Amino acid sequence: MERYACLNNLDSEKISVIRNEKSRPVLEDIYSKLMNTKLMNKHGTILPNNKISEAISYTLDDWEKLTQYLEHPIIPIDNNLVENAIQPFVIGRKNWLFSGSPRGADASAAFYSLIETAKSNGLPPYWYLRYLYTKLPYCESTDDIRNLLPYCYLKHSDLPP
Numbered sequence: 001m002e003r004y005a006c007l008n009n010l011d012s013e014k015i016s017v018i019r020n021e022k023s024r025p026v027l028e029d030i031y032s033k034l035m036n037t038k039l040m041n042k043h044g045t046i047l048p049n050n051k052i053s054e055a056i057s058y059t060l061d062d063w064e065k066l067t068q069y070l071e072h073p074i075i076p077i078d079n080n081l082v083e084n085a086i087q088p089f090v091i092g093r094k095n096w097l098f099s100g101s102p103r104g105a106d107a108s109a110a111f112y113s114l115i116e117t118a119k120s121n122g123l124p125p126y127w128y129l130r131y132l133y134t135k136l137p138y139c140e141s142t143d144d145i146r147n148l149l150p151y152c153y154l155k156h157s158d159l160p161p
Contacts, residue, residue: 001019001023005018012074019069024070027067031060037052038060081120085119085120115129118150121150131148132148135148
């Protein structure tokens with residue numbers, strides 16, 4: 001269903017309708033089964049300290065978060081975009097143990113966040129950083145710096161295409 005919506009570029013209203021017709025009943029059924037299993041567990045049918053009851057408790061505790069996408073059609077069903085964006089950093093995290101200091105680690109985090117924000121706004125990181133480093137020395141206020149952030153790209157005509 002989500003793939004269909006994505007492939008057909010459906011608008012928010014149509015996505016909401018499809019999610020309410022297709023996804024909501026499935027999720028309501030899952031919720032009902034989880035609650036029934038949890039109640040059975042309270043009556044001693046399932047051992048309280050096993051992995052299944054932990055998973056059920058985890059799911060029920062986060063149920064509202066897990067189902068937010070039903071109420072907000074612009075929220076995707078998964079977080080693949082975020083996962084893909086942070087993957088290089090997760091893989092390299094052991095290397096960052098050697099940042100030298102907490103300030104070095106903070107600087108690295110800020111730098112990588114800037115690069116990923118540039119990518120997510122369709123900017124080639126190399127050109128964006130060149131642009132940033134040529135403009136940054138002339139900034140006189142916080143607003144000047146804020147205007148250099150990647151999502152302000154369209155405001156600037158002196159960036160390469």
